[in-house]
Amino acid sequence: MTLRKLVAGNWKMNGNLAQLAQLDSIAEAATARAGIDTAICPPFTLIAAAVARVPALMIGAQDCHFEPKGAHTGCISALMLHEAGARLAILGHSERRADHHESDAEVRAKAEAVIAAGMTAIVCVGETEAERLAGRAIEVVERQMAGSLPATGSPETLVIAYEPIWAIGTGRLPSVDDIEEIHAHIRATATILLGSKAAGVRILYGGSVNPGNAAELLHIRNVDGALVGGASLHATEFLHIMMAASQG
Ligand code: PGA
Numbered sequence: 001m002t003l004r005k006l007v008a009g010n011w012k013m014n015g016n017l018a019q020l021a022q023l024d025s026i027a028e029a030a031t032a033r034a035g036i037d038t039a040i041c042p043p044f045t046l047i048a049a050a051v052a053r054v055p056a057l058m059i060g061a062q063d064c065h066f067e068p069k070g071a072h073t074g075c076i077s078a079l080m081l082h083e084a085g086a087r088l089a090i091l092g093h094s095e096r097r098a099d100h101h102e103s104d105a106e107v108r109a110k111a112e113a114v115i116a117a118g119m120t121a122i123v124c125v126g127e128t129e130a131e132r133l134a135g136r137a138i139e140v141v142e143r144q145m146a147g148s149l150p151a152t153g154s155p156e157t158l159v160i161a162y163e164p165i166w167a168i169g170t171g172r173l174p175s176v177d178d179i180e181e182i183h184a185h186i187r188a189t190a191t192i193l194l195g196s197k198a199a200g201v202r203i204l205y206g207g208s209v210n211p212g213n214a215a216e217l218l219h220i221r222n223v224d225g226a227l228v229g230g231a232s233l234h235a236t237e238f239l240h241i242m243m244a245a246s247q248g
Contacts, residue, residue: 001199005218005245006159006225008122008204009040009232010062010090020046020053022235027054029239033246037225040232041090044076051085060088060122063096066109078110078117088120090227092148094165097124104147115153122159122204122227123148125186129166132174137164138182142189149193155200161227162186167207169230176220179205183222211240218245 009026023040030038039058042050050059065075081089091114092107111121125144127137141162150158162182167173174182183203190198205217206227217223218241225245231237 003200003202003224004035004037006037006039006202006204007228007238007242007245008038008060008088008090008159008161008225009228009238010093010206011040011042011046011232012062012095012229013043014233015042015046017046017049019233020050022233022238023050023054023057025235026238026242027057029242030058031056033242036242036245038242039088041088044081044084047081047086048084058087059085060090060119061086062090062093064089064091064110064114066106066113068113078113078119081114082117082119086119088122088159089114090122090124090161092144093124094126094163094168098165104144107148108150111148111150111158112152115150115157120157120159121150121153122161123150124161124163124206124227126161126163126165126168126207129164132164132166137178138185141182141186145186145189145193149190155197158194159202159204159225160186160190161204161206163206163227165207169208171208173208173213173217176216179217179223180220183220187222209241211237211244214241214244215247 041060064078091110114121127140202224204225209226
């Protein structure tokens with residue numbers, strides 16, 4: 001089953017109002033390249049302004065709380081993101097799992113909150129370098145999936161992002177064979193966990209995706225798009241990745 005590719009940019013804790021100008025050409029290309037989905041996930045404070053500036057582009061968030069409201073100082077709920085115009089949210093990114101000690105159960109609760117709010121959840125999984133060297137990458141990813149994939153929602157509302165932690169921001173990538181192998185396992189594990197719905201769930205690769213490697217990565221079997229960090233901060237680089245996704 002060929003799924004519509006999704007190219008999602010994760011700005012992390014970068015960007016400001018002036019940088020939203022980068023979105024103009026991305027939105028224009030997203031409209032022109034109707035065969036793929038494109039999203040940018042800026043920091044919370046820029047979501048509403050981004051939606052107002054480029055209504056044609058999907059804007060997402062990088063996290064949320066799993067409760068709809070309440071005494072959680074400093075947190076933002078999925079409902080609040082939806083009201084701000086966000087259409088998707090990244091959950092369980094390795095930086096959040098590491099810096100904020102997010103558990104699989106919390107990631108699942110967040111993903112279910114995002115889906116209940118009418119948005120798409122991008123659930124991130126991925127192994128450390130030590131785990132890969134120990135031959136445990138597949139086992140770690142399967143465990144993360146079993147603990148953090150939401151039980152709710154239609155296939156389009158769930159996206160899985162495979163992001164080997166050692167490839168994030170380093171310029172180092174797994175081999176094409178390794179990516180193909182682990183994405184096949186992710187599809188098989190999703191089928192065990194979610195049933196036939198798994199065939200419609202997109203699996204993104206993330207970690208050092210750039211204009212030079214995007215075409216090769218995006219043509220690997222079971223790679224249904226990319227989650228892009230650093231290269232999403234520069235429209236020219238991101239546009240190349242979008243172009244690679246829309247070819248073939
Ligand atoms: P990178 O980040 O593209 O800068 O490696 C990817 C991510 O963390 O989502």
